[in-house]
Amino acid sequence: MAIKDLPVEEYYIPGSAACPGCPATMAMRTVFKALGKNMVMVVPACCTAVIESLHPNTSFNIPTMNIAFEAAAAGASGVEAALRKKGKTDTTVIAWAGDGGTYDIGIQALSGALERQTNFIYICYNNQIYSNTGIQRSGATPYAAWTTTTVGGKKEFRKEMGEIILAHHIPYAAQTCVSYPEDLFNKVKKAKEIKGSKIHRDSCTLSTWLAFWYGADRLKWVCLLLKQAPGLCTSVKMKK
Numbered sequence: 001m002a003i004k005d006l007p008v009e010e011y012y013i014p015g016s017a018a019c020p021g022c023p024a025t026m027a028m029r030t031v032f033k034a035l036g037k038n039m040v041m042v043v044p045a046c047c048t049a050v051i052e053s054l055h056p057n058t059s060f061n062i063p064t065m066n067i068a069f070e071a072a073a074a075g076a077s078g079v080e081a082a083l084r085k086k087g088k089t090d091t092t093v094i095a096w097a098g099d100g101g102t103y104d105i106g107i108q109a110l111s112g113a114l115e116r117q118t119n120f121i122y123i124c125y126n127n128q129i130y131s132n133t134g135i136q137r138s139g140a141t142p143y144a145a146w147t148t149t150t151v152g153g154k155k156e157f158r159k160e161m162g163e164i165i166l167a168h169h170i171p172y173a174a175q176t177c178v179s180y181p182e183d184l185f186n187k188v189k190k191a192k193e194i195k196g197s198k199i200h201r202d203s204c205t206l207s208t209w210l211a212f213w214y215g216a217d218r219l220k221w222v223c224l225l226l227k228q229a230p231g232l233c234t235s236v237k238m239k240k
């Protein structure tokens, strides 16, 4: 899938409150194209809750539910259960959270949802810091990185979240980088397709986890230039 072949429909529309050039919004636009209109998005406290724009305006042309910082996976589990009860099994439920909301405060809800094999796609957009509140360190911040709470450089190594996710035995987990939009598109599309085929085959439900990395904001252009810096911007499939 080349960039010129991506669907022309736009569900990320003008009016966004993101920083100009925000990689999270570039990725979101691609994810929306991969999933199409029939989706519901659940967003905890993070930059994306601001990017959406102030009520009553919105830059998302899809139903979106905002929820507390720690509750993305729990909220998405509830939305998925409600849709299933109504027989709307063709709607994709997507939880979209930052690394703070995933590696740190949201990990309990995420682990529970994965262990229950919840039928949703969870996407962590990993800028490796708490952006929305001004560059504090998170569990995803790399060793030695500067943040406002690690002024001398972070002394700890980041969590290996991919390995934690894989330990939940979910059928698909992947990571990608915003500098590879085709890769991101294909992986999200695949995540959606796996759900469909599995449901047809044995009626089980499954969870999908995707993460993309773009480096801390001040490093994002370095990332884009280097394309693939080991440990910072990776584009490898973790498990199928």
Ligand SMILES: Cc1ncc(C[n+]2csc(CCOP(=O)(O)OP(=O)(O)O)c2C)c(N)n1
Residues within 6 Å of the ligand: 045, 046, 047, 048, 069, 070, 097, 098, 099, 100, 101, 102, 127, 129, 130, 131, 132, 133, 138
């Ligand atoms: C319980 C709770 N603690 C703190 C906050 C304040 N808060 C809002 S967004 C945020 C940082 C989110 O970081 P991350 O999940 O990495 O997303 P990003 O801001 O980078 O998009 C914090 C600390 C909050 N909303 N709720």
Ligand code: SF4
Residues within 6 Å of the ligand: 017, 018, 019, 021, 022, 023, 024, 025, 047, 051, 127, 131, 132, 217
């Ligand atoms: S701080 Fe970073 S993630 Fe947040 S809107 Fe700006 S560029 Fe995007």
